[in-house]
Amino acid sequence: MPGQLENKVAFVTGIARGQGRSHAIRLAEEGADIIGLDICRQVDTVFYPMPDAQDLEETKRLVEKAGGRIHAEIADVRDLDAMKAVYDAGVAELGDVDIAVANAGIMPIIDQGVERQAWHDAIDIMLTGVWHTLEVVTPRMIERGEGGSIVVTSSSAGQSSLGVNTFPGSAGYSAAKHGVVGIMRLYASRLAQHSIRVNTVHPTGVDTPMAHNDEFTRFAIANADSVKGFGNALPVDYIESIDISNAIVYLCADSGRYVTGTTLTVDAGYLVKP
Numbered sequence: 001m002p003g004q005l006e007n008k009v010a011f012v013t014g015i016a017r018g019q020g021r022s023h024a025i026r027l028a029e030e031g032a033d034i035i036g037l038d039i040c041r042q043v044d045t046v047f048y049p050m051p052d053a054q055d056l057e058e059t060k061r062l063v064e065k066a067g068g069r070i071h072a073e074i075a076d077v078r079d080l081d082a083m084k085a086v087y088d089a090g091v092a093e094l095g096d097v098d099i100a101v102a103n104a105g106i107m108p109i110i111d112q113g114v115e116r117q118a119w120h121d122a123i124d125i126m127l128t129g130v131w132h133t134l135e136v137v138t139p140r141m142i143e144r145g146e147g148g149s150i151v152v153t154s155s156s157a158g159q160s161s162l163g164v165n166t167f168p169g170s171a172g173y174s175a176a177k178h179g180v181v182g183i184m185r186l187y188a189s190r191l192a193q194h195s196i197r198v199n200t201v202h203p204t205g206v207d208t209p210m211a212h213n214d215e216f217t218r219f220a221i222a223n224a225d226s227v228k229g230f231g232n233a234l235p236v237d238y239i240e241s242i243d244i245s246n247a248i249v250y251l252c253a254d255s256g257r258y259v260t261g262t263t264l265t266v267d268a269g270y271l272v273k274p
């Protein structure tokens with residue numbers, strides 16, 4: 001049976017592991033080729049280990065195993081020119097981009113001795129980095145006239161007061177995840193005339209190294225009050241990356257052809273928790 005995304009090319013940020021890797025594989029399973037990037041190094045304000053170049057190689061291997069072609073490079077979403085260079089090289093190899101997933105992110109919510117910088121890193125990566133993604137992909141999508149689908153990864157923290165404290169990185173996370181909803185609505189409204197759809201997805205805790213790691217477990221035990229409001233309505237602690245990947249396939253395939261400007265919540269009932 002043909003996939004739902006045959007002959008499509010998807011540009012995905014933050015693909016070395018976690019949700020980004022899962023999205024790249026799932027989109028490839030549906031027939032898409034992948035252009036991707038990841039920073040593949042530690043950001044100083046982040047308390048959990050970040051991926052390296054080997055993780056990116058593993059993503060490449062898994063995408064190819066799923067039947068997709070992939071062009072992936074190390075680049076930072078804070079650097080618009082570097083992103084554009086990866087995009088241009090990917091398009092030259094694989095063709096024009098139909099789908100974009102702005103997924104790259106960090107959770108700098110525990111002090112690493114660079115407290116103020118944590119705010120800036122959160123905003124630079126998850127707000128400016130998302131805008132960069134849109135800036136990279138939309139001019140050619142408009143020029144081509146064949147429409148497109150763009151998905152931005154927000155969070156339950158972009159729909160509620162979810163957060164462990166008012167530490168600068170935590171405030172930055174919350175601000176960025178709310179802020180991308182505004183960017184999404186603006187672009188959805190302006191790009192609809194070109195049949196380009198733009199939506200956000202809002203996961204609750206996902207079982208990736210960002211949220212499920214020893215450092216955070218230790219923090220949660222030592223700061224039980226901070227995590228009191230955590231937990232979902234449905235009886236599950238963490239959802240899986242594939243739950244978000246499937247939501248992205250829904251939004252990007254024909255199934256979502258008239259869905260734009262929406263905030264798609266995939267949160268195991270976090271927002272309706274009694």
Ligand SMILES: NC(=O)c1ccc[n+]([C@@H]2O[C@H](COP(=O)([O-])OP(=O)(O)OC[C@H]3O[C@@H](n4cnc5c(N)ncnc54)[C@H](O)[C@@H]3O)[C@@H](O)[C@H]2O)c1
Binds near residue numbers: 040104209
């Ligand atoms: N894990 C969760 O509980 C959860 C919940 C809601 C939303 N999110 C969001 O989902 C997205 C994916 O996170 P994840 O759970 O897969 O975490 P993850 O840490 O496993 O993956 C994030 C990826 O983004 C990359 N990245 C970070 N900064 C980058 C930069 N400046 N340039 C390029 N790549 C960069 C990382 O290297 C990493 O590979 C993030 O935007 C995150 O905020 C996560």
